[in-house]
Amino acid sequence: MGNLSLCPPNAKGHRPHMKSKLTIRSIALWLILAATAVFLITSFLANPALFIQQLLNGLAQGSIFALVALGYTMVYGIIELINFAHGDVYMIGAFTGLTIASLLGASEQSDPSLRIFTLLLMFITAPIVCAILNVTIDRLAYRPLRNAPRIVVLITAIGMSFILEQIGLWWAQLGALSYFGGSGATPKSFPALIPKINLLADTAININLTPKMVFALALAIPLMVALRLLVQRTRIGKAMRATAQNREASSLMGININRIISITFIIGGALAGVGGVAGGLYFEGVQWNMGFDMGLKAFTAAVLGGIGNITGAMLGGFFIGVVSALSDQYLAGQWTRAVVFGLLVLVLVFRPTGLLGTGVQQKA
C-alpha cells in the first residue's frame, strides 16, 4: 500500500519515443491556454460589467463546490478512495436543511428572527447529520475493506451512493416537504431565507450582488481557513498528514489509524452538510439525485487542485465555479458539463498532479 509508482507519469526518458510526444503535448497545452486567454480578454473588453458579474457568480457557487471538494480531497488523501457517496452526503445535508425549514414553517415571507433562527438551526443540524452519516458509511462499508483492492472499495462507494439516493428519494416523498411545492422525484424549491436584494442597487455599478453570494463566500472561506489551520497546526492534523503519507509507519508511531480516518470522514461529512445547506440556499432547489452532479464537479475541483491537497481543493472549487459561470454565459448552459469534464480530462492528461502540483502522486 501507498508506494509511489516507480515512474512518474510524465518522466522524461520513460520511453525513448516519449520525447517527441511531449513536445506535441506541450504545444497543444499552450495552444489551448492561449485560445482561452484570448477568449477571456475579448469577452471582458466587450462588456466588463457582465464579465465581473459572472466572475462573482462563479466565486459564490465555487465556494460551495470547494466545501464539497474538501471532503473528497481529504478522504482521497488519507485512504486513496474516490468516495462516490460524498456528493450524496451533500444531498442529504440539503434535505436536512429543507426539512428544518419545512418543520419551522420558515419561508421568504417570514419575519427576520424566525429566518435567522432557522438558518442557525440548519447550519448546526445538517453538519451533524452528515458527519454521523459519513462516519457510519466508513464504519459499515469502507473499514472492512481497508486492505482490499481499490476497485472493490470503489464499487462499494458507488453502491453506498445508490443507497443514499434511495434514501433521498424516500425523503423527498415525505409529506412535510411538500410545503414548498414539488413532490417525490421532481426538484423541490428551497425557501429563500436570505433576502433577494441587490446590494449595489444604489450605486452606479451595473452588477447584481446579492446577499446570498456574500453569504456563501463568508461561510466557506472561514471554514476553509479553519480547516487548514486544523490540518497544519494541531496534533490531529499532524496525525492526519502522517497517516496520509504512510499508514503503516504512522500506526507504528502510535497513531490510531482508524480514529484518524473516522475524524477525516467526520470533518468531510460536516463540510458537505454545510455545503448542502449553503447549496440549497444558493441554487434555491434540491433534488434526490443532485448529489451525483455536485459530486462530479467537486471531484473535478479536488483533482484540479491536486488531490490530497487542501488548499488545492479550495482553489479548484473556485476555479470550477468560475469556469462554469463563464461557460454558462459565453457558451450556453448545455455545454457547461462538457467544458467542466473536458477541463478535468485536460488536467489529468497534461498535469496529473493537479495545478498546484504538490499533491499525492498517482499510484499504481
Next chain:
Amino acid sequence: MTAQLSPNRIGLWLREHWKLTIFVILIALFPFFDTFLQESSDYVLGGYTGTLVTVLMYAMLALGLNIVVGYAGLLDLGYAAFFAIGAYAMTLISTPHPPWGIPVPFPFNYFWIALFLSALIAMVSGVILGAPTIPLRGDYLAIVTLGFGEIVPVLFRNLTCVTIPFLNIECLDLTAGERGVSLVALPGIPGLYTFNKIDLAPWYWLGLLIIAAAIFMNRRLEDSRLGRAWMAMREDEEAAASMGIDIVRTKLLAFAMGATFSGFAGAYFASYIQAVFPSSFDFTVSVTVLCAVVLGGSGNPYGALLGGILVAGIDRIGLNLMTTGAHKLGEIIPFLSGIDFQLWRYGLYGLALVIVMLVRPQGLLPSKTRARELLEGAELDIESGMEAAEQEVGRESKAG
C-alpha cells in the same frame, strides 16, 4: 486442417459437451416457452422475450467491458460512451431520415454492413479516447474515462448546429439533439425474412448469437499472446514493460477491443429500439455494466455474462415479479399491498453491490488468477488486524 469441421468432429464435440448443448438449446427455446406461459396464465405472466433482449444487450456490454476491466485491469467508468457511439453510428448510417437530410447511400445503410461499420467507428473512437489515457493508471484513468463518458452524450445532445468555416458548411444538424433520431435499419435475411417489432424471438436469437460470438472471442483472447500481455499488464505494468510488452499498444488494443464489443451492442440496441436519444447513455449505464462485471467476477467471461444477466434481469424482470408477488401476498398481509419494488431499485441495487463486495469481493464466478489476487488483500487484512491487536496489547500494558 481442412477436415476440422467435418460432421464427425462436430458430433464428437457435441457428445463431449452434451450438457452445455442441452443448456443452450433450452435457452434458445425460451421464446416458445414464453408464449406458452403467456397463453396459459391469461397474459399475467410471460412476455419476457422483449425484456430479455435488453438483458442480453447488457450481457454483451459486460462481455466487452470484461476485456478492459477484467483482462487488462483498466478501470473504465465511461464505457457507455462507446455504446452511445455504436448506437448513434448505426442510426445515423442507416436511417432514411438523418438530421442533415441526405441519407447514406445503399450498400452502407444495409443492416449487416452498417453493423460492422458502427463497430469499426466505435473501435476507432476507442483508440482515440484511449490514447490520451496511456500514461494514467488506476483512479486517474477511471476519472478520465468518466469524463469522456459524460462528454460524449453532451456532444450528441448539442451537435445540432455545426458550422465549419472553410467547407462552406453552415449550421449542419448532426444528431438532432434531445429529439433523437428514429427509424433504424432492421436485420434480416435478404428475400427471406426481415425482423419486426411484433415477433421478438428472432431478436432474442440474434442476441444469443452475438453473445456466443463474444464469449468465443473472450475465451480465445484470454489464452492468446495479447490476452497474456493484458494480464501481465494488469498485475504489474512496470514488470510487464520490462519483460518487453509494448504497454502503449497493449492498452490501446484493450480499449479498441472493448469499444468494438460495445459498438456491436449499441448497434443491435439501436436497431431493436428503432431510435436513439442522448439520455439513454448516461453514467448509470456505465455503472450498471461495471457492476455486472465486478459482481459476476471480473476476468471470467462466464462471470461477466452471469453478472450482466443478473444485474439487468433483476432490474427489468425481478423487481416486477417481486411487486406482483408482494401484491398477491398483500391479500393476507395488508402492509405489502402498496409496495412497488420498482421504486426501490436504487436502494436494493446499492445494497446488493455493498453486500457482495463485503462478502465476496472476487465476484460470483471469478477467474482463478483474479480471485487469488483479490484474496491476497484479505490475507493482508488478517495481518493488519494482528498488528492492530498487538498495538492494543501494547497500549494496555503501557497503561497498566
